[in-house]
Amino acid sequence: MKRIFNSLVLVFGVFFSITAHAQKPKLIVSIVVDQMRADYLTRWADLYEGGFKDLLINGEVFYNAHYTYAPTYTGPGHASIYTGTDPRYHGIIANDWYQPESQDFMYCVEDFDVFGVGEGLDPSASQGKRSPKNIKSTTWTDELELATDGASKVFGFSLKDRGAITAAGHFGDGAFWLDASGFITSTAYMEELPVWMQRFNKKYSPDSYMKGSWDYARDRSLYPSTYTNAYERAPKGAVSADFPYDLASLYKAGGIEALKASPAGNQILVDVALTAVKSEKLGQNRAGVTDVLAISFSSTDYIGHATGIRSHETMDMYLRLDAQLGELFKGLDEMVGADSYIVVLTADHGAAQNPRLMEDVMPTANWYPADLESELRSLIAKEGVPSEAVLNFSNEQVHLDLKQLGDAEVDDWVEATRDALLKHPAIAEAWTMEEIRISPDPFAVLRRNGTDKRGGQVYFSLHPGHLSYSNDGTTHGSGYTYDTHVPVVFMGNGFNPRSRHNERIGIKDIAPTLCKILDIAFPSACTGNPLWVDAGWAD
Ligand SMILES: [Zn+2]
Structure with a gap:
């Protein structure tokens, strides 16, 4: 990507002089450990x-x-x-x-x-x-x-x-x-x-x-x-x-x-x-x-x-x-x-x-993804939403084909889908995209932060400790x-x-x-805040 900078220099003839900052690190080593729990x-x-x-x-x-x-x-x-x-x-x-x-x-x-x-x-x-x-x-x-x-x-x-x-x-x-x-x-x-x-x-x-x-x-x-x-x-x-x-x-x-x-x-x-x-x-x-x-x-x-x-x-x-x-x-x-x-x-x-591993003692359960989807699809069908309008289940979201629904029915069918999901024993909560946009509820905020206009029309969370995965091993993805x-x-x-x-x-x-x-600009869409660290870097 260096070539971008070279061309900028050529076009504008700009040369930045970097002020030496004795305390800046020479190298930042950024390590991510995939799936590392805090404990x-x-x-x-x-x-x-x-x-x-x-x-x-x-x-x-x-x-x-x-x-x-x-x-x-x-x-x-x-x-x-x-x-x-x-x-x-x-x-x-x-x-x-x-x-x-x-x-x-x-x-x-x-x-x-x-x-x-x-x-x-x-x-x-x-x-x-x-x-x-x-x-x-x-x-x-x-x-x-x-x-x-x-x-x-x-x-x-x-x-x-x-x-x-x-x-x-x-x-x-x-x-x-x-x-x-x-x-x-x-x-x-x-x-x-x-x-x-x-x-x-x-x-x-x-x-x-x-x-x-x-x-x-x-x-x-x-x-x-x-x-x-x-x-x-x-x-x-x-x-x-x-x-x-x-x-x-x-x-x-x-x-x-x-x-x-x-x-x-x-x-x-x-x-x-x-x-x-x-x-x-x-x-x-x-x-x-x-x-x-x-x-x-x-x-x-x-x-x-x-x-x-x-x-x-x-x-x-x-x-x-x-x-x-x-x-x-x-x-x-x-x-x-x-x-x-x-x-x-x-x-x-x-x-x-x-x-x-927990279910003998606690109310937890695993649902195979295909089983969960098929049970949810039947519940949605019972609410009168045409099955061909239910396009996809993924990332704890449901995509509906809005083109198949008449304008007057869109809201009704989105809400019917949400209500249908709530009838399933694995589902703790469900929201429409509209509810996620406006609700101050902490879990709705997690969903709002996790999606954008490309997301589905209906969102759901399983109960704590419930997974939709294979019976063995584990996974992640919840809030x-x-x-x-x-x-x-x-x-x-x-x-x-x-x-x-x-x-x-x-x-x-x-x-x-x-x-x-x-001492550089924050990323363009940054919404986090600098942590208090008693580091000698500042000033
Ligand atoms: Zn990962």
């Missing part, structure tokens, strides 16, 4: 020996940080972290959203106008046709690029395209995500992979990570005594959810998806990130210019979905990520200098308890605390070690906080 930071605190321990000892921890919208998914979460606003304004209203005109789905980082870039990758293959074009706001990384006239180096890495693209924003230098042959990108960023990335892909091929076994990282007695195997789905490539896993067998059966769901997925990200720091000389820019290393660790999400939040696998994944983060920080200390970078760590959403509550930690020069904050904050507060540290 994961504290639940295993006694066992952490690496990066999480470092963050707890040397960081400022916000214990009460929440998403301020629903549905809570990966695309919207990452976009909110980087834009400092809700999906209502940044436009990433789900991972995939229904489009009534074409009756198909738009994927959040899909872009048919760009092509994939990667060795052996068919440029027209869908996994490369990705860009940030659906993000309607600038990100804090964009504002940094704009403020430094493109001098800042901004790179995003993830196993997931949306985890990397949302971080690099519209003006970042590169976003890279993992494909079968290694990391790829798209023509939204560059025409070919940097030489260092080509070398990395050759030397650190995905298969080279899938050797040996994945077994308990620590003594078996440290893990919960109760097995949750009956509520777990086997990770990709495995036949059952049991340690030890033979990584070569997993890879043989599950390919790259098996790597993503194993600790190797997080390791390859640490390795590529440190390679990028070295090759791109991140954190060594000219005085006053800050670079960005953004990493979204997603193996935690894949294993969480498969085995749930109480499994030995999930716990072990975090103990290993703790060590991997330790390795990352050690590498950054050596290459950038411990006093020269700051770290911010958060998550894109939490996750629920497996409802079947309840288990999905909105995630950790936020800032660490590095200027932050107070062991500082703890219990006040409720929004995840959208992260972006303006970083902008304040950098």
